[in-house]
Amino acid sequence: MKQKITIEPVTRVEGHGKVTIHIDEDGNISQSRLHIVEFRGFERFVQGRPYWEAPVLVQRLCGICPVSHHLAAAKALDVIVGAGTGDGLTPTGEKMRRLMHYGQMFQSHALHFFHLVSPDLLFGVDGDPAIRNIIGVAKKYPDLAVQGVMMRKYGQEIIKATAGKKIHGTGAIPGGINKHLTQEEKDSFINGADPLNIEKMISWAQDSVNFLKDYHSKNKDFIDNFATFPSNHLSLVRKDGALDLYHGVLRAVDSEGNKILHDVDYQDYLNYINEEVRDWSYMKFPFLTEYGKKEGWYRVGPLARLNTCDFIPTPLAQKEFEEYKAYTNGKPNNMSMHMHWARLIELLHSAEMIKELLNDPDLMQGELVTKGEKQKEGVGLIEAPRGTLFHHYRINEHDQIEMANLIVSTTNNNQPMNMAVNHVAKDVMTGQSKITEGMMNAVEVAIRAYDPCLSCATHALGQMPLELILVDKDNNIIDRKRK
Amino acid sequence: MSEQIKFTIDGKACTTEKGTNLVKAAKENGVYIPILCHLEGIKPAGSCRICNVKINGRFMTACTTDVADGMVIENITPEIQELRKIIVETLFVSGNHFCPACEKSGNCELQALGYRYQMMVPRFPYEFEEKEVDANSNKFYIDRNRCVLCKRCVRSVKSKDGRSIFAVKGRGHKAIINIDHELANQLSDEEAMEVMNTCPVGSILKKERGYVDPIGRRKYDTQPIGSEIETINV
Numbered sequence A: 001m002k003q004k005i006t007i008e009p010v011t012r013v014e015g016h017g018k019v020t021i022h023i024d025e026d027g028n029i030s031q032s033r034l035h036i037v038e039f040r041g042f043e044r045f046v047q048g049r050p051y052w053e054a055p056v057l058v059q060r061l062c063g064i065c066p067v068s069h070h071l072a073a074a075k076a077l078d079v080i081v082g083a084g085t086g087d088g089l090t091p092t093g094e095k096m097r098r099l100m101h102y103g104q105m106f107q108s109h110a111l112h113f114f115h116l117v118s119p120d121l122l123f124g125v126d127g128d129p130a131i132r133n134i135i136g137v138a139k140k141y142p143d144l145a146v147q148g149v150m151m152r153k154y155g156q157e158i159i160k161a162t163a164g165k166k167i168h169g170t171g172a173i174p175g176g177i178n179k180h181l182t183q184e185e186k187d188s189f190i191n192g193a194d195p196l197n198i199e200k201m202i203s204w205a206q207d208s209v210n211f212l213k214d215y216h217s218k219n220k221d222f223i224d225n226f227a228t229f230p231s232n233h234l235s236l237v238r239k240d241g242a243l244d245l246y247h248g249v250l251r252a253v254d255s256e257g258n259k260i261l262h263d264v265d266y267q268d269y270l271n272y273i274n275e276e277v278r279d280w281s282y283m284k285f286p287f288l289t290e291y292g293k294k295e296g297w298y299r300v301g302p303l304a305r306l307n308t309c310d311f312i313p314t315p316l317a318q319k320e321f322e323e324y325k326a327y328t329n330g331k332p333n334n335m336s337m338h339m340h341w342a343r344l345i346e347l348l349h350s351a352e353m354i355k356e357l358l359n360d361p362d363l364m365q366g367e368l369v370t371k372g373e374k375q376k377e378g379v380g381l382i383e384a385p386r387g388t389l390f391h392h393y394r395i396n397e398h399d400q401i402e403m404a405n406l407i408v409s410t411t412n413n414n415q416p417m418n419m420a421v422n423h424v425a426k427d428v429m430t431g432q433s434k435i436t437e438g439m440m441n442a443v444e445v446a447i448r449a450y451d452p453c454l455s456c457a458t459h460a461l462g463q464m465p466l467e468l469i470l471v472d473k474d475n476n477i478i479d480r481k482r483k
Numbered sequence B: 001m002s003e004q005i006k007f008t009i010d011g012k013a014c015t016t017e018k019g020t021n022l023v024k025a026a027k028e029n030g031v032y033i034p035i036l037c038h039l040e041g042i043k044p045a046g047s048c049r050i051c052n053v054k055i056n057g058r059f060m061t062a063c064t065t066d067v068a069d070g071m072v073i074e075n076i077t078p079e080i081q082e083l084r085k086i087i088v089e090t091l092f093v094s095g096n097h098f099c100p101a102c103e104k105s106g107n108c109e110l111q112a113l114g115y116r117y118q119m120m121v122p123r124f125p126y127e128f129e130e131k132e133v134d135a136n137s138n139k140f141y142i143d144r145n146r147c148v149l150c151k152r153c154v155r156s157v158k159s160k161d162g163r164s165i166f167a168v169k170g171r172g173h174k175a176i177i178n179i180d181h182e183l184a185n186q187l188s189d190e191e192a193m194e195v196m197n198t199c200p201v202g203s204i205l206k207k208e209r210g211y212v213d214p215i216g217r218r219k220y221d222t223q224p225i226g227s228e229i230e231t232i233n234v
Ligand code: SF4
Pocket: B146, B147, B148, B149, B150, B151, B152, B153, B154, B166, B177, B198, B199, B200, B201, B203, B204
């Protein structure tokens, strides 16, 4: 009998994922699909709006990483106002934006690790759901929970000082930034009362990496084999191959580390990347045009970034990077759960970058904005916490946005998340007729490794309300479980 | 010397020169009477009615009234405050005001009045009427979704030879603000900036400059509208 199992999170928040697992007569998994049922339509509602509104308007796509959208849109508009990309901005404009971005990276990675992932690691994937959440972590490991909260707070304060507000600020404007950092803000970030100062943040970030390495050494089988599959990897890298989360050229490598996209200018992304529409998901499936739909899909995010870059330009993170790379003999890392390791190395790198930037005098003085000859079209890319984010705008002669195209990180990871779900379903569900809490959570854990935006709606308290429906080939419900 | 007259606002003894407009006279005495359609220096229109006060027991619009000797004025009473709140709410539901992404946020008088009168959720149904934007001018982006039809622009913005650059087209519910593109294009950047500042809301936007004032340094970020008047020591 052919069966279909549906894992559907029933959340109070709109926009969530639903997983369907198709089982054939022999109990084998024939197919699994992650359906993204959210549809936000931002590309349409910005049409007709004045172009300078885009960074403020479009960031409302997300309450978790609005800064990424804010900056990607601003970068696209830099091109439109004739400021160019990257070094076209004034030093103040560029560095204030970088500070904003690394602050965002720091808080987002901290949130993801401490709030969303640590419960799974500390209590086990099939641990008691009643305690496998951030409240459980706070009770059993209070120091760790406090660290998570404080690191997030520190990053949020950086965002506020650069963007004006912790969420949905206005700092980045076409061609630059609208404010300097004040002496007071700088002092508080460098020498703030314990623990809210940069030295503490760096040392806590280092502790987090150590925590994960320790966990890894005790749980090698799980971390190395859970949802592991080969893929291509794509991200921005600095021109010299360094990890750069704010700006760079577009590079992709295959699962063996061969370069398949050679450090190209992202203004031309349409020459290299295409998107496939499938009728069962609102979310498109991007792929590298040259390699086609089947072979051309890629992963983005921390795992991909540490696979594409050659080195990390800050000392502590570089040291960790070397150890991380050595684990796979310098080859690309294709283990989904190593995403957490990579993410924490980036957390450390972000803290080091924040320190470097805070000590830069350009943040406190200098011209804020540059402009040049107006262009009709511009593309802005940034490495958001969850991966490469594309914003593309075209304007008409009256300064109105005529066309917008966004490829968000979660969309870039659409195929990989489906692959991860498929691998896990095959591992834990093949030949099973009963679904356990552990199985349901295993699927969730695989998705969560990619930190998709929908995670905010589903695991904030570790209690992802799930409905699991078992359907036979004639669509009769033969079993139903809810938690 | 001009004649000084005496009057009271909410029991406070005030003085001013004879013939002074009530909004201005109140300001001189450290009392804030809210305005929206009125702009000091131009002929009052009395159209928005946010400046409603009770004079000798009768409702009157302050912006169209000159103070007379011995006037007894009520400005802050529960009844009047409620009336003002209703007016603000009505303006919000009859336009499409999405403050979060509007560049006038923090500098917008309507938004500031919303805060001042503690509008939480409007009690009236939103009209969500479709309004056209006009982006064809070189200088301005006119977003009629946000226009409160105060006509400040119509009354105050003139070309060098005294012609109106803005005009109202249509009547009643259908009324919209139109702009003479040719005349508008002759304005200098500074003049265009003044025009943007004349508009109490985000309906007239000067092109190519958005979100220049950082959050925290916008007009109403640190103090509510009117408090600059109320804190004057008289
Ligand atoms: S455009 Fe502005 S100033 Fe003119 S009527 Fe509308 S709200 Fe008033």
